[in-house]
Amino acid sequence: MHIPYVGSGPYCYSNSFAMLMGEHAPPTAVIETLTGGPFGMQLLAGKLPFFDPYGWDPSEGFDNVLSSLGWTSTVTSGGEAADALARLREAVAKGPVWVGPVEMGHLHHQPGMTGPIGADHYVVVLAVDDDTVLMHDPQGFPYATLPLADFMTAWAKETVAYGDPYTLRTDFARLGEVGEVEALRAGLATATSWLHLRDDVPVPPGTLGNGEAAEALAVVWAAGPDEGLRGHLEHFAIRVGARRLDDAATCLARLDLAEASSILREQARLVGALQYPAVKRDDDAVAAGLRELAPTYDRLRAVLSS
Structure with missing residues (x-):
C-alpha cells in the first residue's frame, strides 16, 4: 500500500497559493502537479x-494552476522600488498579497540568511508599516517580521535568475466550484507538455533535459562535484524533487492513470534515495542512482502520449 508523503519541504509558491485560496484551496499536491513542475529534469x-x-x-x-482550478488573480511587476512599494501598500490595505519571487538570502528572519544565495522564494504579505513587513513565510515562519529595507532588497530579486522584480498577485477570485479531479483533468495536458523538451522557452546554452540531464549529472557527480553543487542537491533539489514526484503520482492515480502514476512513484523513490549518499558523499552511489533515473523520463512521456 502506498502512503503519500505529508510533511515539511520547500513548497513555497504552492503553500502561498493555498493560503490565498483559503477554505477553497485544494491540497498543495494538486497545485504543484498543475504547475508542471514534476514532469521532467533539467x-x-x-x-x-x-x-x-x-x-x-x-x-x-501559475496560469495553468489558476485557470484549471477556476480562479483568477491580478499580477503586476516591474517599475521602480518606490512605485512597487506604493502598489504593495495599496494592495495589502485590501487583504493579503502573494509576493515573489524574492531572494531568500535577504530574508534575515530565517536563520543563516545573511546575503544573496540565488534562491527564489514566495511569501504572503499581511501588512506593511513605515519600517516593517509582516508576512506568512511558508518556509516555516508564520507572522514573520522583516525590516522594510531588507524586504525591498529581497523583492528586487537581482540574484534570482527568472521572473520580474517586484511581482505581486492580488484580487484572487473564485469564478466557480471546480473539483480537484476535474481541475487535474483540465490542466493535465498543459502540465505534462513539459516532458517534451519544449522549444518555446529560453534556456541557457548547454542546458540539458530529462534523461540527458540525469546522465550528464551522473558524470559530474562521479568526478566529484564542488561544495556549492553538493549543498544545492542535498539541501534543496532532492527534497523538493522527490516530494513533487510523489504528489504527481498520487494525483495521476486519482485520474486512473495507473501506469504513469507508477513511473512517477518510481522516479520519486529514485530521487529520494539520492539523499543519503549525497549527504554521506558516496558519489558513486549518487551517480548510479542518476543513471537508473535517466530512462524513466522517456518511459513516462511515452505512456502519457499514448
Whole structure:
C-alpha cells in the first residue's frame, strides 16, 4: 500500500497559493502537479540540476494552476522600488498579497540568511508599516517580521535568475466550484507538455533535459562535484524533487492513470534515495542512482502520449 508523503519541504509558491485560496484551496499536491513542475529534469547550462522540466521555472505554471482550478488573480511587476512599494501598500490595505519571487538570502528572519544565495522564494504579505513587513513565510515562519529595507532588497530579486522584480498577485477570485479531479483533468495536458523538451522557452546554452540531464549529472557527480553543487542537491533539489514526484503520482492515480502514476512513484523513490549518499558523499552511489533515473523520463512521456 502506498502512503503519500505529508510533511515539511520547500513548497513555497504552492503553500502561498493555498493560503490565498483559503477554505477553497485544494491540497498543495494538486497545485504543484498543475504547475508542471514534476514532469521532467533539467541541468541548467550543463551545471545546475533541478528535478523539474527543461526550460521550466515556477512562474511558467501559475496560469495553468489558476485557470484549471477556476480562479483568477491580478499580477503586476516591474517599475521602480518606490512605485512597487506604493502598489504593495495599496494592495495589502485590501487583504493579503502573494509576493515573489524574492531572494531568500535577504530574508534575515530565517536563520543563516545573511546575503544573496540565488534562491527564489514566495511569501504572503499581511501588512506593511513605515519600517516593517509582516508576512506568512511558508518556509516555516508564520507572522514573520522583516525590516522594510531588507524586504525591498529581497523583492528586487537581482540574484534570482527568472521572473520580474517586484511581482505581486492580488484580487484572487473564485469564478466557480471546480473539483480537484476535474481541475487535474483540465490542466493535465498543459502540465505534462513539459516532458517534451519544449522549444518555446529560453534556456541557457548547454542546458540539458530529462534523461540527458540525469546522465550528464551522473558524470559530474562521479568526478566529484564542488561544495556549492553538493549543498544545492542535498539541501534543496532532492527534497523538493522527490516530494513533487510523489504528489504527481498520487494525483495521476486519482485520474486512473495507473501506469504513469507508477513511473512517477518510481522516479520519486529514485530521487529520494539520492539523499543519503549525497549527504554521506558516496558519489558513486549518487551517480548510479542518476543513471537508473535517466530512462524513466522517456518511459513516462511515452505512456502519457499514448
